Amino acid sequence: MELTSSIASAQSDMNASAMKTTMEELARKVDDLENRSRRSNLRLVGLPEFKEQGDMCAFLEKWILKTLGQDNFPQPPVIERAHRVGGPIRGHAPGSRESTARPRAVVMKFLNFADKVRVIQAARKKGNIFVDNNKVMFFPDLSSDLLKRRKVFDPVRKELASHSIRGLRYGIIYPATLLVTVRGRRHTFDTKSGAETFLQGLKTEMSSDRFQFYINYSQMHLKNHLHDIFKHGEQIYM
Template sequence: MSEAIHSTSTKVTALEAKCYDYEAAAVDLRHGLTAGTEISKRSGGAERKLDDYENRQHRKNLRIAGFPHGAEGANAVDFLERWLPEILGLPGPIEIERAHHTLQRRPSEQGAPRAFVLKLLRYRDMTQILDAARKKGELRYGNSKIMIFPDLSPRLHQRRMTFTPLKKQLRQAGVKYGMMYTATLRVDMRSGGTKSFDSAEAASSFLLREYSEIFSSS
């Protein structure tokens, strides 16, 4: 009888030890998951900060695509400082700090030409160029279609793209708007003044009330 009791006691002790091991492992796992989540949060925060820093460094930059190879001649800055005000009908001159082709292999004669990346001296020149290009519509240099974009990081580009359907509706309705740095939609209100939105969802919700006749069928 005593041997049976001893055997049972030994088994219970072994089971208790295993339970303790399992509990300890579960605690370690929870700590590991918590640490992993914290690391993930910190990593995501660091990525956002780096992305914001990159975009702030590029906030006066533009990308211009479509010029045939060699159109700029010997000096890209002089060429663009002449061409942009002329084709866009800008009220005054612009100043470009530097301009260069994107860092990719030089295309063949049949390949798509490389885009220009240019840095303007003043931020207002950048916004003026983008506004004028949007109002002008299609831009051409000879037979080449020219496109002008902000020089954005992929993450910020995706954020701005969320406004695209809404901007199309505003254009069709003749409502004036503009995209501000970094990803803010500014809309001219018919009651006067402007209103800014940092997300497409917030803009859609508000404009559905303000311009119900435009967005009610969307």
């Protein structure tokens, strides 16, 4: 009886573990499908409220061309849908105290994925973009789960940004992988711990490089100093 109970308990644990694994796999697939459905979307942050004057699509199509330059687009981009994120602001006119609060983000869906890519590239090339003294920025439109997975790498990216390393490039590639390029070599990380271990090794290597530079500089300085002494001695002897 006791053996039968133990077997039943073990089977129950195995079933629970298998079900948990299946649920996690299904959740990943659903999240992947959600993000793929957003692949032609962009999120615009910082656009002042009421700037669109009731027609967000028409406003964005004209504003994007004017701001980013028509030369970046073979054809004017077509936006299928666009809306503010969050509930509408009712009963407040432009310029009121409520309308000057932090503006809601805008989500836009392009008819062509290529136009979305062109907007991102043109915005990066242009740099800072302002509308009525408000800085606006374009971001990919991602699910909340994927944003959390990417945010894990924020401390590592912040520390990488604090170091001046020639040839250092880094960024997030889909879905949530940190890509770091140093001296022409590419390194990818799917976990924060792996990225932190690499960063620690990189810092150690940088310290070693600085120490070697100091040694080389000291040797060169000493060599030049001795050369000056010998040269001065020859002049006295002559």
